Amino acid sequence: MSAALGFATRFMRLLVDRRIWIVVGLLALAAAIWLIGPLVAIGIYRPLDSVGARLLVILLIVAIWAARVAYLRWRAARMNAQLLSQLRGAAPDTIQPESEEAPHVQELRNRFDEAARLLKTARLGNVDARGGPGRWFERLTRQYLYQLPWYVFIGAPGSGKTTALVNSGLSFPLAEQFGRAAIRGVGGTRHCDWWFTNEAVLIDTAGRYATHESNRALDEDEWKGFLGLLKRYRGRQPLNGALLTISVSDLLGTSEVERTEHAMALRKRLQELRTELGIQFPVYVLVTKADLLAGFSEYFASLGRAERTQVWGFTFALREAGAAGFDLRAAFDREYRLLHRRLNDSLPELLAAEPDAYRRDLIYSLPQQFAGLHDVLGQFVEQVFSRSKFDSMPLLRGVYLTSGTQEGTVFDRVMGGMKRFLRIDPVPPVAQAAPGGKSFFLRALLQDLIFNEAALAGTDLRWYQRRRVIATSSYAVLAVLGIVLLFGWFGSYWRNRAYVNEVASRVPVIDQQLRQVTITDADNIAHVLPVLDAIRNIASTGNLDPQSPAMRYRWGLFQGDKLQAAADNVYHRALDELLLPLAARKLETALRNAPANDPAYAYQALKAYLMLYDSAHYDPVFIQAVLDLENGPSLPANFTPAQRNALRGHVAALFADRVVLSPFARDEALVAGVRDALLRLTFAQRLYVQLTRTLRPAAAQYEVDASHMAGTAASLVFRRQSGASLNAGVPGLYTYDGYWNVFDRRVDQAVDLFGHEEVWVLGLKESAVPTAAAATTLANNVRALYFDDYIKVWDDYLSDLRLQDTSALPQAMQIARVLSSHDSPLLRFADALAHQVTLVPGGDSAHGLAARAQDKVNSARESLAQIFGEQQAASAVSATDANEPESVVDAHFAGVRQLTQHEASEAGSPMSDVVKQIDAVYTYLNAADSALRSGATPPPSDAPDRLRAEAGRMPVPFRQMLDDLGNAAQGSVLRVMDRNLAQSASANIGEFCRQAIVGRYPFARASALDVTPGDFARLFAPGGMMDDFFQKNLQAHVDTSVQPWRFNGVGSAPFLASFENAAVIRDTFFGGGAHDPSIKVEIRPLDMDPGLSEWVLDVDGQVVRYAHGPQAPITVRWPGPGGTNQVRLQITELSGATDGFVVTGPWALLRLFDRASMAAGRASEQMVAGFSLDHKSFAMQVTADSVRNPLRLPQLEAFSCPAKS
Structure with missing residues (x-):
């Protein structure tokens, strides 16, 4: 029976073991x-x-x-x-x-x-x-x-710690070899004893550790060392609990003061355990030597072996003991009363079973003895475990009474109290039997209660709650996961079933589409593309992509991969039957229509075409690239981007991962014709056009532009004359890095590769492949073609580069300031340009002696070329070293490189000197701006002229830039000055001028109003308003030697026309420096109507008479001597009748001739005036004293008063 029970016990233990379930x-x-x-x-x-x-x-x-x-x-x-x-x-x-x-x-x-x-x-x-x-x-x-779990016994000396361990009934591995007494030690525990059981390790500490009553310093050091040992080797959980022992004799045999000191000592030890170990752990209070209570042995004498191992005490509920408001004394009193009640409840049965009256008395007294212990023990427990705001106490788990052996003097508090009350002499205490008694209430306490709560250490109620929550949550998650799996599989099955049915329903539709596409339709991609799209997407639905299906279709049941594999087979057959013929025809068409002037395109088309007939040289990526380029312009105009992308995908699928050959026979005549056209070019030419087309993408990263070369300020000063963006620069292939990092590295290797490739592309013999010796020459020939393009590309770019608009003075100042700054973009651009056009290795390190010597040789070659011609110059000076083919570029741009070279005897480069001249221009513009703002005339300066002179010696693009800046500097100043002077003239002259002459004769010929001579003189006389303003403000800046007048160095300005006309009027009407206007003319009669006897012209007392006599000239002046401001013309007919008219006013003479018909004479100063009165005509010749004839002076009508521009 016991064997079966033991096996069942072990089996149950096996079922709950965690490792078995793992x-x-x-x-x-x-x-x-x-x-x-x-x-x-x-x-x-x-x-x-x-x-x-x-x-x-x-x-x-x-x-x-x-x-x-x-x-x-x-x-x-x-x-x-x-x-x-x-x-x-x-x-x-x-x-x-x-x-x-x-x-x-x-x-x-x-x-x-x-x-x-x-x-x-x-x-x-x-x-x-x-x-x-x-x-x-x-x-x-x-x-x-x-x-194993570790527990420590703490208690005063003699409190029964070791006795409780020895008589606990636990199994000690060392007991078989040494015996129980050897394990216990001799004469009590001196330091600490280690008790090793199968369930736990029990540490029995010396009593002096608890009270420090032997040697305080030594005891304290040993206690701290003990705690350090625990913490060092069991850092996670040094202890699983503490057993605090207090004997009945210590409770009943000491005074209240001694008990309080004892309680405080134990409290301090527990606090030290809690603080030093840093964990929370349960404390079990063992009230030892319970047999010293009178009646204990008699009361429990009837207990059997198993009954003596049970627990006698009480355990506080975890939730209650861990609560913040836990009332320890109330809980103690409650539990203690329950124990006391249990003792009382068992009395009748025990008393009835005991025949001995004395023993019955003792049995009867035990509940009372136990009750007498209540206050003492309760006060002691409260003193040790009461909570405080200033310290943290371990968790009090419970209070338990034990007895290890029945020896010592029995305490009878009941009889003692009665004798003291009755004043009877006390009877000496009765000693118990000798050692060797039975143990009570120990084994189950340790083995079943304390050891089973080993996990309480270091945790709290919330931890247990979390464990329960985690466990519950884990089971819930597993349950949910199971349900999800079931629903997932069920849903996946039905969705895959619906998916398979949907794909199956598409098959007849696509089959019908395939039947409708004929062979001729294959030439029209618009008919083929929808069919290919449908076949490719047959396994894809609107809600499902077989390559990345949603989770609801998976769960191990997805059928899309199988359907997709079958669809792929059909799709590739459709590509071969529908798209391949179209692609082959497209390549053939591209080859047939290859432009004659684009050998690179023809070669690439021929190469792709031949690949469809030569599996040995098949390259699907190359074929796709050619088709993609060819399809771009040839597709219908209504093709959407989506359709283009779809076609690109079909072409990629057609040629990917396999060799595809054309279904048509090769057109040998077409191939032969293209080959013959390509073979008309030299090997170097063919290779060069292929290299430039191939290497452009690789060299794109090296593209340079003015912004890159001149820095962030480039956009402030530079622009492209063509209107192109400043960021659109020179292609990367034609830059310094593009040459050395891309072109030069590939050209030598390309000669050999291209030579072998041409064997099958152009149908050449293997002997046509260049030898190693010929390869170098061919590579240099390719380089020569490259350098020609290099020069052309840079020449075109530089000739398109200009300065920003400098027509306005602020812009001119801004550009001059930026260009002359310390970090001048012009200097940076020149240095960067010199680097880009200096390809000879070491040539741009510049500016050493070898580089300068080469530049002088190049300059000498240019001079000789101008004198003798290029061919003789080339024979006289060798500008190109055969070992340095790059020197062709260097020679062409020698002038650019010279700008940035530093001579040993000079402080800077020529371009630095140019920047200094620009700085002088900026200084001039700044001074001119200040003067113009204050209304003064700008100071004279030759800085713009010197800059323009320097520009004539500069290479492109600097020549045009500097010339533009010089012109703009001067022009912008004069334009502002023109505007300011116009405003000043308008303010000083314009108002009076408009009042004096506008709408008045002789400036308005049809007007009846006359300009007064005084106003005329005030405006136009020498030193008058017009002349005085010109002399003071304009004469130093205006070139009067040309017509029309213009400011020095720049074009004419509308503002100057008024002063130019005024000067002519001054010279015409104020001859000899006169201050009043006057006219001097010579009048000579020419002919007269026969019906007239004479005509008489009276000019203010100056009479000219003609009567068919001598034609003698007479000089007249206006105003005349008569002071009448009157001119009279009269005729006399043969009959004696007269006719005529009189003109009055300050301009009467001019008005007279306005009535005549004027004709030009033989000289500019002569005019013929014809009159007709009473239908009788006569004529006279009028000769002015100057070629500027006041009678018909155009400047009078052209004159306008100065006004704001």
Whole structure:
């Protein structure tokens, strides 16, 4: 029966063992991998489909678990060994060598060494000697010393700690070898004894550790060392609990003061444990020597062995004891009363069973003795465990009464109290029997209660709650996961079923489309493309992409990969039948229509065309690239970007991962014609056009522009004359880095590769492949073609580069300021340009002697070319070194490089001197601006002229830039000055001028109003308003030697026309420096009508008469001497009748001739005036005293008063 019970017990322990369930879980996981693994798919890939893969995953999981178990075992064994090693040397170190306790310590050390040797080789736990399953189970459940729960006994000396351990009924591994007395020690515990059981490690500390009553300093040091040892070797959980012992004799045999001191000492030890170890742990109060209560032995004498092992005490509820408002004394009183009630409840039965009257008295008195202990014990517990704001106490788990052996003097508080009340002499206390009694209430307390609560250390109620929540949540998650899996599989099955049906429904539709596409339709991509799209997407639905299906279609049941594989086969057949003929025709058409002036295109088209007939040289990527370029312009105009992308995808699928040959016969005549056209070019020409087309993308990163070369200020000063963006620069292939990093590195290798490629592309013999000796010459020939383009590209770019608009003075100042700054963009551009056009290695390190010498040679060549011609100059001066073909570029741009070279005897480069001249222009513009703002005339300066002169010696693009800046500097100043002077003239002259002459004769010929002579003189006389303003403000800046007048160095300005006309009027009407206007003319009669006898012209008293006599000239002046401002013309007919008219006013003479018909004479100063009166005509010749004839002076009508521009 006992064997069966033992087996059942071990079996139950096996069922709840965590490690057994880990093994079960591993087996379940392995089964899931083995059975479900083949159903798991990632797209079309099934990683666990093969047996080997599944075995490998299972073995990997088991290996990881085994490695973790081995590591934990190794770590536990290592910590166990370290702990035992420390324990062996810990005790004697705390004792002075000369102490009288040394022999006992040595004896205990020897015994402990023996225990350590046993524990190093065997883990704790009994092994079934009979073998079988029980033996293996015990091997699985045994633990290392480090892994067992640890408890410490704390109590005053003689409180019964060791006695409780010895008589606890626990199994001690060392007892078989040394006996129980040896384990206990001799004469009580001096330091600390280590008790190793199968369930826990019990540390029995010396009583002086608790009270520090022997040697306070030594006791305190040993206690702190003990705590440090615990914390060092069990850092995670130094203790699982503490057993606080207080004997009945200490409670009843001491005064209240002594009990309080005792309680405070124990409280302090517990606080030190809590503080030093840093964890929370339960404390169990053991009231030992309960047998000293009178009647204890008699009351419990009837208990059997099993009954004596039960627990006698009370345990506080975890939730209640851990609460913030826990009332310890109230809880103690409540539980204590329950114990007392239990004692009373059992009295009738015990009293009835006991025949001896004396023993019945003792049995009857025990509940009263127990009640008498209530206040003392309650006060003691409260003093030790009461809570405070200033310290943190461990968790009081419960209070328990025990008895290890029945010896000592019995305390009878009931009888003692009665005798004191009755004043009877006390009877001496009665001693109990000798040692060797029975133990009460220990084993179950330790083994079933305390050891089973080992997990309470270091945790709290919230931790337990979290564990419950986590456990509950884990089960809930597993349940939800199971439900999700079921629903997932169910949903996946129905969705895949619907998906398969949908794909199947598309097949007849696509089949019908294929039947409708004829062979002729293959030439029209617009007909073919929808069919190819439908076939390619047959396995894809609006909600599903077979390449990346949604999770709801997976769950191991997805059928899209199988359908997609079948669809791919159909799709590739359709590509071969529909798209391949179109692609082949497209390449043939491209080859046939290749432009004659684009050999690179013709070569690429021929190469792609031949690949469809030559599997040895087949390159699908190249064919796709050619087709993509060809399809771009040839597709219908209504093709959308989506259709173009779809076509590009079909072409890629057609040629990818396989060799595809044309379904048509090769057109030999076409191939031969293209080959003949290409062979008309030299090898170098053919290679060069291919290289430039191929290398442009690789060299694109080296593209340079003015912004890159001149810095961030480039956009402030530069622009492109063509209107192109300043960021659109020179292609990267035609830059310094593009040449050396791309073109030069590829050209030599390309000669050999291209030579071999031409063998099959152009149908040449193998002997046509260049030899190593010829390859160098061919490479240099290719370079020569490249350098020609290099020069052209840079010339075109530089000739398009200009300065920003400088027509306005602020812009001119801004550009001059930026160009002349310390970090001048012009200097940076010149340096960068010199670097880009200096390709000879080391040539741009510039500016050494060799570079300058070469530049002088280039300059000499240019001079000779101008004198003798280029051919003779080339023979006279060799500008190109055969070993440095790049010198062609250097020679062409020698002038640019010279700008940035620094002569040893000079402070800077020529371009630095140019920047200084620009700075002088900026200084001039700044001064002119200040003067113009203040209304003054700008100071004279030759800085713009010197800059323009320097520009004539500069290379492109600097020549045009500097010339533009010089012109703009002067022009912008004069334009502002023109505007300012116009405003000034308008303010000083304009108003009066407009009042005096506008709408008046002679400036308005049809006007009846006359300009007064005084106003006329005030405006136009020498020193008058017009002349005075010109002399003071304009004469120094205006070039009057040209017509029309203009400001020095720049074009004419409308403002100057008024002063130019005024000067002519002044010279015409104010001859000889006169201050009043006057006219002097010579009048000579010419002819007269026969019906007239004479005509008479009276000019203010100056008479000219003609009567068919001599034609003598007469000089007249206006105004005349008569002072009448009157001119009279009269005729006399033969009949004696007269006719005529009179003109009055300051301009009467001019008005007279306005009535005549004027005709030009033989000279500019002569005019013929014809008159007609009464139908009788006569004529006279009028000759002015100047070529500027005042009678018909155009400046009078052209004159306008100065006004704001």
